Amino acid sequence: MKHLVVVRNMAAHHVRLWDHEFTAYTLPYIRKNPKLLKEAMDASPHSQRIYRTLALLTYVMEALHPKDDWKGRLINLVEAFWRDWRDFRERMGFPEDYQRLTLWR
Template sequence: TFAKHYQENYNHLKSPPIWVSCELMSIGHLSRWIHNLRKPHDRQAIADSYGLDEKVLVSFLHHLTIVRNHCAHHGRIWNRRLTVKMRLPSKKPAKLSSVFNRDEDAHGRLYNTLAMLAYLLRIISPESHWRNKLIELLDTCPQALDGVMGFPVGWRMSPLWEEAL
């Protein structure tokens, strides 16, 4: 693996490059590591890669860790009210701010999580077909979108989802 390769070829260095360490972290460890960075501008430098405010990124990573744990332990999330809510972007990026369902009842529902994942995947893996596959899956059970998952009316028309179609 890359970690073993690094250790064998660069053992004279005291610590591995940050990318090696991050590749070995779970989402929970990565979330805590970014949260615990001492200087906010270090967190912001990471968040800038995604066009986000550092507080939004830190909040989302913590939220995503909880969602991931529900999934890993076979918990039902499609109609779950998520108690750890992520901070929604308000200013940057401007186009993303309008995508989220800001209704108080919908805030703890799955839609906002899926919207943030779709946004980040566009940056991390532009060739990903995740959004299309998600829409196909949602089309098999349209009644779930009404309120329970927090999908706003007209969600497919937002630029984030429209590009997937």
């Protein structure tokens, strides 16, 4: 929860999150279930980038409000930037083939 509070406060104060490296309150390593969240987090080559936070938020949104299209809107936003900026995905910590992961399907 501390990590999400930090991210929320940064967003509220207009901090650029997409290429920020989180050093305080980094997301803990997920050792147990849910397997699809663990799979998504393990796939990231950069554990301190926003990708892991987005994976967690995607998992939570799917669990709490499955009819909302938050995941689809997020994917569309990320894909739109990838077309224009080559290193965007890497700087966010997204794995190369993130869409094959169960969480993102």
